[in-house]
Amino acid sequence: xxxxxxxxxxxxxxxxxxxxxxxxxxxxxxxxxxxxxxxxxxxxxxxxxxxxxxxxxxxxxxxxxxxxxxxxxxxxxxxxxxxxxxxxxxxxxxxxxxxxxxxxxxxxxxxxxxxxxxxxxxxxxxxxxxxxxxxxxxxxxxxxxxxxxxxxx
Amino acid sequence: xxxxxxxxxxxxxxxxxxxxxxxxxxxxxxxxxxxxxxxxxxxxxxxxxxxxxxxxxxxxxxxxxxxxxxxxxxxxxxxxxxxxxxxxxxxxxxxxxxxxxxxxxxxxxxxxxxxxxxxxxxxxxxxxxxxxxxxxxxxxxxxxxxxxxxxxx
Numbered sequence: 001x002x003x004x005x006x007x008x009x010x011x012x013x014x015x016x017x018x019x020x021x022x023x024x025x026x027x028x029x030x031x032x033x034x035x036x037x038x039x040x041x042x043x044x045x046x047x048x049x050x051x052x053x054x055x056x057x058x059x060x061x062x063x064x065x066x067x068x069x070x071x072x073x074x075x076x077x078x079x080x081x082x083x084x085x086x087x088x089x090x091x092x093x094x095x096x097x098x099x100x101x102x103x104x105x106x107x108x109x110x111x112x113x114x115x116x117x118x119x120x121x122x123x124x125x126x127x128x129x130x131x132x133x134x135x136x137x138x139x140x141x142x143x144x145x146x147x148x149x150x151x152x153x
Numbered sequence: 154x155x156x157x158x159x160x161x162x163x164x165x166x167x168x169x170x171x172x173x174x175x176x177x178x179x180x181x182x183x184x185x186x187x188x189x190x191x192x193x194x195x196x197x198x199x200x201x202x203x204x205x206x207x208x209x210x211x212x213x214x215x216x217x218x219x220x221x222x223x224x225x226x227x228x229x230x231x232x233x234x235x236x237x238x239x240x241x242x243x244x245x246x247x248x249x250x251x252x253x254x255x256x257x258x259x260x261x262x263x264x265x266x267x268x269x270x271x272x273x274x275x276x277x278x279x280x281x282x283x284x285x286x287x288x289x290x291x292x293x294x295x296x297x298x299x300x301x302x303x304x305x306x
Contacts, residue, residue: 019207019208044172048233054210086206086243089238090236
């Protein structure tokens with residue numbers, strides 16, 4: 001994943017998804033296997049001055065989704081991606097700006113995903129996502145996403 | 154739970170939690186065992202015109218949290234509540250305004266929670282939350298929350 005490409009993609013999300021714009025999402029790191037998005041605390045704070053659980057879940061879930069959108073576009077052309085299952089563990093309160101880092105599964109899982117999309121028109125893949133904010137791994141997530149080719153316009 | 158009390162509580166959340174304000178949360182139903190919050194689609198839409206997964210997770214998680222805050226206040230006095238674990242199944246896309254309904258567990262589980270708070274200063278309880286928007290149960294959630302008495306000011 002190229003960081004400039006990821007930044008342009010997330011800039012577009014802030015335009016197209018009102019909540020992503022309000023949350024102030026930005027891409028801050030990307031490599032071949034992972035993507036990191038960041039959100040400032042101020043718009044995402046709760047009544048106790050820590051990060052709102054909904055903002056933590058949103059950043060984490062959208063980071064995995066964005067990683068798969070970018071990966072699928074590079075590997076398969078334009079695709080759609082939708083989360084189907086998510087498990088979140090909230091381990092520590094977050095009292096500062098926070099990042100979520102999503103990591104692709106191993107090559108075997110990605111190859112299986114590509115075969116499944118080729119044979120069935122759609123596949124699923126599970127990602128691990130780690131949210132850091134003060135404490136590393138303040139929230140950890142396992143999320144499963146469906147991936148399928150975008151219909152031609 | 155009294156609907157007027159729930160409305161005042163959620164009005165306060167919209168003031169105190171910027172994301173809750175942006176999402177346009179409001180309380181629309183409450184009884185002794187459950188609470189329903191509603192969010193309009195417009196501020197919560199994604200790039201495909203359906204509800205953003207982060208908004209769905211946020212509404213669902215905050216509805217369970219609000220139900221426990223209101224229940225605990227009635228039963229135990231001022232308490233703090235924090236989500237510790239959440240599992241979400243996204244079953245159908247949501248293409249309209251949506252509601253989340255959180256339901257208290259049975260009386261035995263609530264009695265155990267009260268005993269645990271009395272003996273250990275803190276307890277945990279698991280709620281089922283159903284999100285409806287077009288399809289009933291478009292998203293279903295199981296979430297565990299910690300509950301403890303608010304420190305005196």
